[in-house]
Amino acid sequence: MGFTSEFGRRDLVKRTAAIGLISVPTMTALSACATGGGDDTKQVEKGKKSAKNPLAVNESAGLDVVIFDGGFGDEYAKAAQAEYVKAFPKTDGKIKHSATQKIQAKLAPRFNGGTPPDLIDNSGAEQMDFGTLVSKDQLTDLRELLDAPSLDDPNKKVRDTLRSGVLEMGQFEGEEVWVLYYAYTIYGVWYSKSLLAKHGWEYPQTWDEMLKLCAEAKKQGIAGWTYPGKYPYYLPFSLYPFIAKIGGRETLDAIDNLEPNAWKHDAVKAAFEAYHELQAKGYILKGTPGLDHIQSQVAWNEGKALFIPNGSWVENETKKTTPKNFDMGVGAPSSLDSGDKLPYGTIWASGGEPFIVPKNAKNPRGGMELLRIMLGTKSTQNFIQQVSSLSSLNGGTEGLRLPPGLASAQELWKKAGDNVVNPRLQDWYVTLQKEKIGVAALGEMMAGRMSPKECMAKCQKFADETAKDSAVKKYRHK
Known part of the structure; x- marks a missing residue:
């Protein structure tokens, strides 16, 4: 792809002064040991297929579930498991549930030993690499679940109840669906509506307005931005x-496709220079490079910074430190200038909390059935109320009073319409996205230790290395 387009304000941005490091496991142990076979797996026998049991679940078999214990916690999963027991009473007392943030460390040995759980929420900083799992034939194709009747309406298949783009996120090549993203995350620039209103400020719809607001905030002793400096892949x-x-969308597609010059696009240059300007002008909260996600969110809650890049899980994750009158909101990225290819209001929204059913699980049908239950209205509404997030079920908010942040996120998503993007780098190439581009490139630039030009070169170098690595399975946009 050739990149020759020019952008009006790009040169104006040049008026600027020109996680600790988190290790993301690459699952080398799994790559070396997992054989991908399932011949020796002693799976439970299938149950009798019926209208109430469309996946032919063994109605008395146990279930082994592992949930990532992050911003959403695990209570929503426990509630869904209780519904599973109601549906299959003979499983009472046979549901093994565990929650952890150490997904890779806890589960790689189980994959290697051929005894993985039946259902896994593979999320967090230590999530297992999906590309490796798929290429090593370690996952169950979820199309049987997707083609099963939905819990609420037997005339609708599960696949027909999902939000746009969710199913495709679980595909890597071909028609198989290996991952089901349960949450639906709205990403953006989060802020306190009450703090802006207190000073008579409005959310900036252009980058010039953003810089002007940050300058005014600085005079008031308030930083413009903060972010998790230890985990800068939030940026x-x-x-x-x-x-x-x-x-335009093609810029992100080229990045996802590991194209040779993707990170040299004018749009990347302009965006990097704009963000670097925040750092160069002192609009980033002092000490941010040393903050983790919780510390940066607490500082933001305390009004030390106006804006923080985050996902819609942030409302639940910060509920203990968010003041009652905070009135959380989320904004779309500000427009750079009139030459932008997509309109203001364009956002990143996509499935979150990726669930997988291992191929060598003892009870994979039970794992899929629990997902079917989770995608019912009852479990979805419980999830929404508990964790302030939408689910991948297209609906579920009817009759619910949404908290401020989630209400703002849903409004933002509705206004975006078709102008929703979904970068795939973070699920196709986990290590590249988090450890390399996130920490070693963007983190260094935003800490003032690397120029935008150097950051672009570093990102391209990392992408090229991944593209040439024969051990890494490659994926492309269709």
Whole structure:
């Protein structure tokens, strides 16, 4: 793809002064040991298929579930498991549930030993690499679940109840669906509506307005931005849709496809220079490079910074420190200038909390059935109320009073319409996205230790290395 387009304000941005490191496991142990076979697996016998049991679940077999214990916690999963026991009373007392943040460390040995759980929420900083799992034939194709009747309406298949784009996120090549994303995450620039209103400020719809607001806030002793400096792969939550807005969807597609010059696009240059300007002008909260996600969110809750790039899980994750009058809101990336390819309001929204059913699980049908239950209205509404997030079920909010952040996120998503982007780098190439581009490139630039030009070169170098690595399975947009 050739990148020759020019952007009006790009040169103006040049008026600027020109996680600790988190290790993301690459599952080398799994790559070396997993054989991908399932011949020796002693799976439970199938049950009798019926209208109430369309997946032919063994009605007395146990179920082994592992949930990532992050911003959403695990209570929503426990509630769904209780519904599973109601549907299959003979499983009472046979549901093994565990929650952890150490997904890779806890589960790689189980995959290697051929005894993985039946259902896994493969999320967090230590999530297992999906590309490796798929290429090593470690996952169950979920199309049987997707083609089963939905819990609420037997005349509708599960696949027909999902939000747009969710099913495709679980595909890597071909028609198989290996991952089902349960949450539906709205990414963007999060802020306190009450704090802006207190000072008579409005959310900036252009980058010039953003810089002007940050300058005014600085005079008031308030930083413009903060972010998890220890885990700077949060920055793309607002930076990637900013790049797409400037240069069009094809810019992100080229990045996802590991194309040779993807990170040299004018839109990437403009976006990097804009974000670097925040750092160069002192609009980033002092000490941010040393903050983790919780510390940065607490500082934001305390009004020390106006904006933070994040996903819609942030409302639940910060509920203990968010003041009652905070009135959380989320904004779309500001427009760079009139040359932007996509309109203001363009956002990144996509499935979150990726669930997988291992191929060598003892009770894979039970794992799929629990997912079917979770995608019913009752479990979805419980999830929404408990964790302030939408689910991948297209609906479920009817009759619910949404908290401020989630109400703002849903409004933002509705206004975006078709202008929703979904970068795939974070699920196709986990290590590249988090450890390399996120920490070693963007983190260094935003800490003031690397120029935008150097950051672009570093990102391209990392992408090229991944593209040439024969051990890494490659994926492309269709």
